[in-house]
Amino acid sequence: MAEVASGRLGTRLGRILLLLPYAIKHPGVSIGELSERFGVTTRDLLEDFRLVYLCGLPGYGPGDLIDVTLEEDAVYVSMADYFGSPLRLTAAEALALYSGGAAVAALPGMEEADALRRALAKLGGALGASGTDGDDSGIEVKLAHGPAEHMEILQRALGEGKRVSLEYFSASRGALTSRVADPWGLVATLGRWYLIAFDHLSEDERMFRIDRIKSAALLDERANVPDDFDPERYKAAFVEREKQARLILEISPEASGWFRESYPALGARGLADGWTRVEMASGGEAWAATLVLRLGKDVRSVRPETVMTAARTLGAAMVSAHTS
Template sequence: MVETPAARLFSLLEVLQARPSATGAELAEALGVTQRTLRRYVQRLVDLGIPVDSERGPYGGYRLRPRFRLPPLMLTADEAVAVTLGLAVGQRLGVGAAVPAAAAALAKLLRVLPDALRERVAALQDSLGVVVPPQRAADVDPSVLADLGAAAGLRRRVRFVHRSAGGSDRQRSVDPYGVVFHAGRWYLVGHDHLRADLRTFRLDRLRDVTTTGERFTPPDDFDPVAHLVRSLAEVPYGWDVEVVLHIDIEAARRLIAPTVGTIEPHPQGALLRVGAESPQSAARHLVMMGVPFTVIHPDEVRQALRDLAAEALKAATATLYPGSTGGGSGESDPHGR
């Protein structure tokens, strides 16, 4: 997309805002123009009432006058489309804390855009489709989400009251390592001083969140997303199931989501460890994967597979109409199929 002179003026203003001072050569390179053209753009900003100070000499340059306040929002056409996409997709995916604010932000964005761009962005919003079905996200106060995210970024300890799944409340002091959105829920990952260990907390179960002045240093190369995925995969279920998938390890990792179970190399393929609510649910999910496998334990899953096979065989040989063969053509079919 070719930038117009107006768009370059906005770009120049952004660069000046981001840098305390910049030389003419640096600004010209950033905008992709000659220094002569740059001087015209600078003069245009001055004519519009924006105080750009210039300093002559080999070490001179341009800077915005200190304490000058820029307009609150300036977006190019591509930036407006990008913001619209982010807000709209967040709504469709059920990012609960952002849904009400996203709708308000989109409305404000449309009000301040130029007419031609407003029509383009509105049309994009109306026609946007997301294949992933919307999820009912747990309600989270956006201010809580912002506070925890800021505390993680600034490495400040937080305190809050956490409500357990059983309904009991307890004060926690946590070093927040990151905030993660997964499957309709927001999670805080960090070091819990009460348990002296890494813990994961659902944000919709937190209240009275405060940031303290205490600082912390997170572990080197810690990945909050990877930790959450492992934590969810290790949630205890009623049944622990071990299965060898007779496919290579990479194919197994593509097939099994990290939140479902753990995958390890095995001499005959890949070893899957997964939790299940019942042997029957484990059997159904294993069959649905569509790959050869061998159950290591428990025996109850083997029995559930035999029962499932018997049901499948019964369905395969059942008929709807007398004289038909397994649902195929038959003269008894009143529709002549």
């Protein structure tokens, strides 16, 4: 039933309800500007206006229909004062823009943070429908970003196209590492910020958790940044690589629910006794060992065997530390 709002029809209707107030407020606006602003082709725009030209108020005589005039490239819309302002934001629109804004405004080193906070306060104040108080949007966004100075250095490096040196706690190695990296961009996902960079230590692209950077320094060397860097690729905090090591586990029925919620699986198969056999990309042996220890009695048949050995070694050390 909601096909109008979500489908092609709704997109067009929504656009028209926005196009009209814009054209009314800016008489003589060019088709070219409208096309760029609304991200539609000239052809679609002309079709929109042709459609609007046939609409209006009951009576539908010359004095009732919306008047659309096209002179050369300039558009004039009149006789449609009731479409003089856009529709309020939907809850989904308000939430998306507000949360994106809140994420950016909380970022240390953001030049625009002040303007953004002012904008969000105005937006928050307008969101309430009934009896909302002040600028309270009701939305809070928390993204871990570690110490402010690291974020500032990384933003500078990205802005100037410079290389950085990092001291980084690598979960896959289970150790603090020193590395040189070419920063590509910043991506927030799973509730925290990551630096996407080419890592000279592993000679591959890596997602660095910013809260695990112990220290960061700007180097006076140019970073190589690919032209086609696309943050979308890192959305899930997990980038599939060729030759990525695999981890195979069997998970108990009790733990399979949260495990599925927490870790992306490459494949999963139910077993006769209710356990689930999961195949996933391994984040490295040390990482896999802590995953096995977290699962405790809810995991069995871990492959490769080296992961199980590493888990037992680490587990024995932890048990001994907590029994003495």
